[in-house]
Each structure stands twice: as C-alpha cells, then as structure tokens.
Amino acid sequence: MSGAKLDPQVALAELQASKPERVTLVVLSGDMDRVMAAFIIATGAAAMGMRVTMFFTFWGLNAIRREGVQGGAKDWLRRMFGYLNRGGADSLPLSRFHFWGLGTRMMKLVMKQNRMPGIAELREMALDLGVRFIACTTTLGLMGITKDTLIGEVDQFAGVSTYLAEAREAQVNLFI
Amino acid sequence: MAIPSDVKLNTLGLFCPMPIIKTSKKIKELTVGQVLEVVSDDEGIKKDMPAWCETTGHEFVGLAEESNGGLIHYKAYVRKAK
Numbered sequence: 001m002s003g004a005k006l007d008p009q010v011a012l013a014e015l016q017a018s019k020p021e022r023v024t025l026v027v028l029s030g031d032m033d034r035v036m037a038a039f040i041i042a043t044g045a046a047a048m049g050m051r052v053t054m055f056f057t058f059w060g061l062n063a064i065r066r067e068g069v070q071g072g073a074k075d076w077l078r079r080m081f082g083y084l085n086r087g088g089a090d091s092l093p094l095s096r097f098h099f100w101g102l103g104t105r106m107m108k109l110v111m112k113q114n115r116m117p118g119i120a121e122l123r124e125m126a127l128d129l130g131v132r133f134i135a136c137t138t139t140l141g142l143m144g145i146t147k148d149t150l151i152g153e154v155d156q157f158a159g160v161s162t163y164l165a166e167a168r169e170a171q172v173n174l175f176i
Numbered sequence: 177m178a179i180p181s182d183v184k185l186n187t188l189g190l191f192c193p194m195p196i197i198k199t200s201k202k203i204k205e206l207t208v209g210q211v212l213e214v215v216s217d218d219e220g221i222k223k224d225m226p227a228w229c230e231t232t233g234h235e236f237v238g239l240a241e242e243s244n245g246g247l248i249h250y251k252a253y254v255r256k257a258k
Contacts, residue, residue, distance in 0.1 A: 021231075044193035047200035048231040116191050125197065 021050045022170035026163065029176055030059030030087075031095035032104060032119060038063075038176045039122035045172070046129035053170075054126070055163045057136035060176075061145055062087035063119065064133060069149045078144030085143060089120035127153050134158050179238055179253045181213035182206065188249070192220050196228050199254065203234060206256045211237060214252045225252040233257055 023045040027038045038060075042052045056064050065087030073079045097103035111118060117125065127133075132155045140147065140157070147157065156162065167173045185202045187195040195216045203212055214225065222239060229236035237253035 040193050043197055047193060047197040048228055049200075050231075114191070115189050117194070129197065 021172075022166070023050050023052045023172040024163070024167045024170045024174070025052070025054045026173075026175045027054055027056050027060035027063060028058045029095070030062035030092055032092035032107070033095050034176050035060070035063045035092055035119055036122065038174075039119065039126055041174065042126050042131050043122060043129055046126065046131050050172075052126075052129075052131040053134060053166050054131060055134045055136065055166075057139045058143070059085075061135060061139060061143065061150070062092060063089060063123070064135060064151050064154060065145065065149055066151055067091065073144035073146065082144035087145070087149070089118070089123055092119060123151075132156070134162060136163075179213070179240065179251075180211065181253060182210040184213045184215065187214060187216045187218075189217065191218055192224065195221055196224055199225070199228065200232070203232075203254065203256055208256050208258060210256050212254045212256065214254065216250050216252070217247055219248070219250065221250050221252055225254065229254055 023042070025038050025042055027035060029035065029038075038054065042054055045052050062085065067088035067090055069088075070082060073082050092104075093101070094104045094107055097107075108118065133151075133153060134156045135147075135150060135154050135158075137157045137159055147154075183202065183206055185198060187198055190198070195214060195218060199212065199214050202214075206212055214221070225239070226236045228234075234257045235255040237255050239253070240251040242249045242251065
C-alpha cells in the first residue's frame with residue numbers, strides 16, 4: 001500500500017460519481033411480448049446511461065438463438081425437445097392470442113405497419129448500446145440447446161452465482 | 177412557446193424506447209450548453225424526457241405541443257450539461 005491516504009468520504013463520492021447505475025434482467029420467458037418488454041427496458045436503461053446485463057434462462061434462451069438452427073444435442077430425448085422447441089427472434093409466440101401462429105402473425109403485421117421494431121431489431125439495438133448477454137449453462141444443457149446455435153454476441157456462459165454477483169451490485173433487478 | 181435550439185432530432189412515428197435511444201446518441205454530437213430539440217408524436221415523451229434528463233444529468237429545458245393536422249407533435253428541449 002502506498003503512503004498517501006485517501007479521505008474515505010471523498011473516495012466514495014468519486015467512486016459513486018464514476019460508477020454507472022446497474023440493471024439486471026432475468027429473461028426466463030420465451031414469449032414474444034415478454035421478451036419485447038425485456039428488450040425495451042434494457043435498451044431504455046442503456047440509453048439512460050445505465051449498465052445493463054440480461055441473463056437468459058429456460059425459454060428466454062430462444063430469444064438469443066439463431067433463426068432456424070437446430071440444436072445438436074447428443075441424446076434423442078433432448079434432440080426431440082430441441083426440435084419441438086423452436087428458437088430464434090422471429091419464432092417467439094405471443095403469451096396470449098398466439099392461435100397456432102395466426103395471432104402472433106397479426107401482431108407482427110400491426111407492429112410493422114406502425115414501424116415498431118421487432119425482437120431482432122430490439123436485440124440488435126441492445127447490443128449496439130452495450131447491453132451484455134449472459135446465457136445460463138444449466139438450462140442450455142437441460143433444453144438441449146448447444147452454444148453454437150446461439151447468436152455470436154453472447155458475452156458469457158454462466159450460472160446463478162454470476163447472476164447474483166451482478167444483481168447484488170445493481171439498483172434494478174427484474175425477472176421476466 | 178418557442179425555445180431556441182441548436183440541433184433538431186426528428187423521431188416522428190417512432191415508439192418507446194426509440195426517441196430516448198436516438199436522443200442519447202444525438203446528444204453526444206452536441207457541445208456542452210447546446211440545446212437539442214426532439215420532435216415526437218409519442219405522448220410518453222412528456223414524462224420520459226424529463227426522467228431521462230434527471231438520470232443522465234442533462235438539463236430539461238421545456239416542452240412544447242403543436243397541433244399538426246389532428247396529430248400532436250411534442251417538442252422536448254434538452255440542454256447538454258456535460
């Protein structure tokens with residue numbers, strides 16, 4: 001340690017001034033509307049100068065899967081599951097009124113007519129604003145989704161400790 | 177109400193969070209003290225822009241409403257503070 005002693009109050013004030021507020025979002029849902037809300041909050045927070053981390057788990061992983069790519073799970077059970085559980089930004093169903101795809105298609109059409117960004121555009125914007133993506137390794141394995149089928153921008157593959165280490169430092173923590 | 181501005185940003189037709197995202201990008205191009213005028217037809221901007229300013233530390237100068245063929249255009253003015 002150096003001889004110079006810092007006034008603890010001054011040091012803290014400096015630290016707080018330089019430290020951006022943090023936001024974490026756990027995205028468990030793979031529903032289009034919920035994922036959309038998550039990305040809107042994430043991009044909004046980033047635009048407000050906050051540091052944002054999105055932690056994707058379970059169905060939420062579908063939001064960061066590449067479109068139309070099937071998982072390469074080894075055992076047949078997980079392969080089957082991966083086949084049934086389609087992923088990709090454009091494949092997410094609405095939480096209500098999905099109607100075997102018809103309702104979701106109608107919603108997408110209305111969004112397009114109103115020039116509202118879709119999931120893929122929002123996700124791109126989030127990355128552009130420096131939002132960090134973390135994929136949960138446990139649920140990746142459970143759901144038969146392999147790393148190589150996710151988008152390349154995933155920052156980390158981690159578990160609950162990584163999430164909690166981030167969350168305890170954050171001022172806003174959301175579970176979607 | 178006319179507030180003088182240095183730079184204009186058109187976000188007409190764009191929904192939340194686009195006006196705020198575009199504002200956060202545009203403000204970087206200004207020098208400290210300059211005023212940015214953000215035009216939007218999303219009513220949410222009335223509350224969102226002051227909230228954005230409070231969080232980011234920029235100064236919220238004011239808001240003007242203009243009727244434009246039945247559509248209301250909101251003009252939010254932000255002074256770059258840092």
